[in-house]
Amino acid sequence: MTAGAALLSSFTYIPILAKDTLSADEFLITILVGAYATAAFVSSYIFGRGGDIYGRRIILRLGLLLSTVTFALLMVTYTIEVLFVVRILNGFCAGIYPGALAAYAYDSEMKMGRFASFGALGWGFGTLFAGYAASIQIHLAFAVSTLFLSIAFISAMTLPTMKRSFIKVPLFPIDTLKRNFAVYLAILIRHSSANALWTLWSPFLISLGADTVQIGIIQAMNSIAQVVFMITIIDKFDYKRLVQVGLITTSITFSYFLVVALYLDWVQMIPAQILLGFSWSCLYVGALKFVTERNVETSTASGLLVSMLSIAGILGPIMAAVIRIFTISYIPIILNVVVLSMVALFIFIYNTRRDEERPPYIEHLSD
Numbered sequence: 001m002t003a004g005a006a007l008l009s010s011f012t013y014i015p016i017l018a019k020d021t022l023s024a025d026e027f028l029i030t031i032l033v034g035a036y037a038t039a040a041f042v043s044s045y046i047f048g049r050g051g052d053i054y055g056r057r058i059i060l061r062l063g064l065l066l067s068t069v070t071f072a073l074l075m076v077t078y079t080i081e082v083l084f085v086v087r088i089l090n091g092f093c094a095g096i097y098p099g100a101l102a103a104y105a106y107d108s109e110m111k112m113g114r115f116a117s118f119g120a121l122g123w124g125f126g127t128l129f130a131g132y133a134a135s136i137q138i139h140l141a142f143a144v145s146t147l148f149l150s151i152a153f154i155s156a157m158t159l160p161t162m163k164r165s166f167i168k169v170p171l172f173p174i175d176t177l178k179r180n181f182a183v184y185l186a187i188l189i190r191h192s193s194a195n196a197l198w199t200l201w202s203p204f205l206i207s208l209g210a211d212t213v214q215i216g217i218i219q220a221m222n223s224i225a226q227v228v229f230m231i232t233i234i235d236k237f238d239y240k241r242l243v244q245v246g247l248i249t250t251s252i253t254f255s256y257f258l259v260v261a262l263y264l265d266w267v268q269m270i271p272a273q274i275l276l277g278f279s280w281s282c283l284y285v286g287a288l289k290f291v292t293e294r295n296v297e298t299s300t301a302s303g304l305l306v307s308m309l310s311i312a313g314i315l316g317p318i319m320a321a322v323i324r325i326f327t328i329s330y331i332p333i334i335l336n337v338v339v340l341s342m343v344a345l346f347i348f349i350y351n352t353r354r355d356e357e358r359p360p361y362i363e364h365l366s367d
Contacts (some may be wrong), residue, residue, distance in 0.1 A: 007094055011073060012219060013134050013141040015202040016212065021138055022080045026200055026324060030317035032087055033199045033341075037313025041092030042248025044310055047302010048099030049173065056104040056299060057159055064153040069219065071149055071185035074142035097309060099303025104245070105291040108303075111235045176301050182351035183243060183290045186344040188308045188315075190250060190283070193340035195316020196333050197257075204330050210266035221270050225277025234281050240352055246283025247345040251277050254337040256344065261330055289350020 018024040018032055051059045072088040077083045133140035154353065177184065205215050234242065253275040260268045291301040323332050 004038070007145070008365070010074065010090070010130075010142055010145040011198075012202060013130055013138060013212070014083075014136065015200070016206075017074075017077075017138050018080065018321055020085060020204060022078075026082050026203065027321055028080065029203075030321045030324075031198050032084060033140065033195075034314050035084060035165070036091035037317070039088045040095035040328045041307050041310030041314065042333065043095035044099060044303050044306040047096040048306065049300045050105050051100035051299030051303065052297050056100040056107065057156070057161070059100040059299075060104060061153065063093060063095075063100070063155045064149060064156050066093040066096065068146060068149040068153050068202040070309035071092075071142065072146040075139050075146065077139075091310075095306065098241045098306045099299050102288060102302035102305075103299035106298050129216075131213045131219075134212040134216075151251045159212055161170045163270060165261075173297065173300050173304070176295060176297055176304060180291050180295060180301055180304070182348050183239075183287050184304065184308045185303065185344075185351065186243060186247065186348035187283070188285055188312055189344040189347065190247060190337075190341050191312035192319065193312045193337040194250070194254075195268075195312050195332070196319035196336060197254075197316075199317045199320045200268035200333070204261075205269065208260070208269065210269075214266060218266065218269050219275055221279075222273040223301070225274040228279045229278050229281040230285060234285045237282075237286075239286045239293065242282045242286025244282075244345060246279050246286055247341050247348065249275065249279035249282065251338050251341040252335050252344075258331060258338070261334060263343060284293045289324065324341055 014015045014032065015029045017024070024032070028317070046058050047063065070086065073086045074083075077086050123197045130141040133144050197270070202215060207216060210218065237245075253272065256272045256275060257269075260272055263360050287305055290303070291305050292298050295301040319336065320333060323336070326332075
């Protein structure tokens, strides 16, 4: 929960630091976001596999420790050049632990909806606290991120040993990619288009009239909605239906975003965030269930899912930068999500018709 709070609070207020304090334009902001995502992609691929080979706890602890150290550097970052380097370090370290964390939760027989709800709850608390801190001084938002990561690392040190599977995972796990191709591609397409907007999310909300505290409230509503939906209803459905509903409601949600953008009223973004919370809850939990229930190499499969989200974080800023060449309006960026979410839906339905592969036999050893 606290790790999620740290990551989203920093992600939300980095563009404000870059634009308002360090005088970066929106093109430089897209490069910052893309650099973070590229580093996260590399590390999530490497360390997702490492979680299956070396154990979940050691990878989890390493990632949280290094994230705490590198996110603390944001508090003393006062030039755009230093911010660029620090965000690359942030991305690499933040990509180390998510695959191992999801695999550890699955090994402990935690339901994926409940597991994901802790992250969503952390996002809500993180953005609220960081929003208040940012209203005092923008660098204090990153002090909040560092504090939350410190708590997450201390918590990870108390995790008990879990029985795990000893798995020989190839350097390039082509079988894992093939087995989960349907959800990986759907997530990649949907999240790439969404990240085009998330890249400029804070400037977009400011254009609607929101300040840093109100941005925190908007983000918190999304997180609260996710927690409610994940705990109450999401786990009751199978992964295929969840992914399909998530993609359909994503398209509906961003259609509502179009209306909010036209009226330029940040208050209307609050009910829009509730819809977004529902759509992402379905999609994310469905994807987590997809990769954990269909694979024995759960850390590798979960790490590759995080890699898809990271690649989306690279493609999204590129989409945003290209669109911004032709227009300064946010409308085309939002419309892009509406269309590509439906494309992702059709691709997912087509690919899930293929037969699932039988998982290999594995031996069980202690972590």
